[in-house]
Amino acid sequence: MKMKIAELPGDGIGPEVVEQGVKAINVVCGKFGHEVEYAFGYVGACAIDRTGNPYPEETHDICMASDAVLFGAVGDPRYDNDPTSKVRPEQGLLAMRKKLGLYANIRPVETFKTLVSKSPLKTDLVDGVDFVCVRELTGGMYFGDKGRKDNGDTAYDTCIYHRFEVERILKLAFEYAMRRRKHLTVVDKANVLESSRLWRQIAQEMAPSYPEVSVDYMYVDNASMQIIRCPKHFDVLVTENTFGDILTDEASCISGSMGLQASASVGEHTSLFEPIHGSYPQAAGKNIANPIATIISAAMMFEYAFGLTEEGRAIRNAVTASIDQGYVTEDLSEGGVSHYTSEVGDWIADYIRNNR
Ligand code: IPM
Ligand code: MN
Numbered sequence: 001m002k003m004k005i006a007e008l009p010g011d012g013i014g015p016e017v018v019e020q021g022v023k024a025i026n027v028v029c030g031k032f033g034h035e036v037e038y039a040f041g042y043v044g045a046c047a048i049d050r051t052g053n054p055y056p057e058e059t060h061d062i063c064m065a066s067d068a069v070l071f072g073a074v075g076d077p078r079y080d081n082d083p084t085s086k087v088r089p090e091q092g093l094l095a096m097r098k099k100l101g102l103y104a105n106i107r108p109v110e111t112f113k114t115l116v117s118k119s120p121l122k123t124d125l126v127d128g129v130d131f132v133c134v135r136e137l138t139g140g141m142y143f144g145d146k147g148r149k150d151n152g153d154t155a156y157d158t159c160i161y162h163r164f165e166v167e168r169i170l171k172l173a174f175e176y177a178m179r180r181r182k183h184l185t186v187v188d189k190a191n192v193l194e195s196s197r198l199w200r201q202i203a204q205e206m207a208p209s210y211p212e213v214s215v216d217y218m219y220v221d222n223a224s225m226q227i228i229r230c231p232k233h234f235d236v237l238v239t240e241n242t243f244g245d246i247l248t249d250e251a252s253c254i255s256g257s258m259g260l261q262a263s264a265s266v267g268e269h270t271s272l273f274e275p276i277h278g279s280y281p282q283a284a285g286k287n288i289a290n291p292i293a294t295i296i297s298a299a300m301m302f303e304y305a306f307g308l309t310e311e312g313r314a315i316r317n318a319v320t321a322s323i324d325q326g327y328v329t330e331d332l333s334e335g336g337v338s339h340y341t342s343e344v345g346d347w348i349a350d351y352i353r354n355n356r
């Protein structure tokens with residue numbers, strides 16, 4: 001297969017971890033006989049520095065002309081403590097999601113056997129956890145009408161959802177559940193919010209079309225507790241944009257490190273693959289960030305964008321081997337020997353090259 005990948009490292013540790021993802025992709029392509037070509041683009045603070053725009057037209061054109069996007073992170077401390085800043089790196093990611101129509105963000109929460117002790121939660125609670133969060137990504141408060149009035153002393157963000165937006169994300173979630181353990185949890189705040197009542201109404205309308213799927217409904221405050229109290233309850237969890245943002249950070253600590261959590265954003269145009277961690281500016285340039293989330297995102301790219309499950313598995317096996325053998329970055333080394341980002345990337349690439 002011929003594949004064209006948009007490479008968008010972004011800011012902070014983005015370039016370091018994306019480089020390791022690229023290594024894994026190259027080795028897999030060499031091994032399985034695929035031809036890969038990269039197109040490099042700027043997004044986030046690095047794009048603002050160059051063009052004034054966090055998601056320049058040129059980058060969008062590159063994404064549209066590619067089969068998949070491999071993305072690192074955006075964010076820069078220069079903007080974090082300046083609420084008056086008109087332009088922000090994060091706007092680049094939001095614009096990219098919107099313009100590529102990436103309405104679904106799929107965030108698997110998996111655990112690695114040899115790492116369960118790293119979780120802040122009790123081992124027996126965490127061991128065997130395997131669920132997927134499906135987060136709506138182009139609607140809700142992130143994109144609703146927002147602004148200031150009364151001389152800037154009143155601020156508002158509107159949470160708005162249209163039926164078609166809710167239907168398409170729920171359809172994806174129901175179908176996902178059908179391919180897994182057939183259990184869907186719809187998370188909302190329907191006891192308070194009208195937009196949540198629309199979600200719940202539509203979910204109830206759709207449920208009879210998926211008779212094999214058992215559906216439960218959970219308020220988001222309760223869900224945030226159950227994710228920690230009883231994470232094995234979940235198979236597929238679907239929710240709106242803001243709730244999904246918060247719950248997936250929370251869920252990431254089940255596995256022991258945010259540096260392990262990958263994601264796929266899919267929808268109308270080119271799909272995008274990214275680690276869920278941010279730009280981690282304190283570590284930028286130090287070659288210490290965990291590249292595994294990005295490397296697993298590359299595995300998701302083969303699986304989701306190209307339907308190449310063997311290739312995805314080759315990457316996943318290598319990641320598991322590096323963790324099992326303790327060839328990891330400092331966030332996972334438990335005070336033992338740790339390795340640099342690029343070393344872990346090389347180790348994983350070598351493993352893919354030398355193993356079936
Ligand atoms: C995420 C991030 C983004 C979000 C930020 C960087 C805009 O936190 O992908 O979860 O809030 O969606
Ligand atoms: Mn987030």
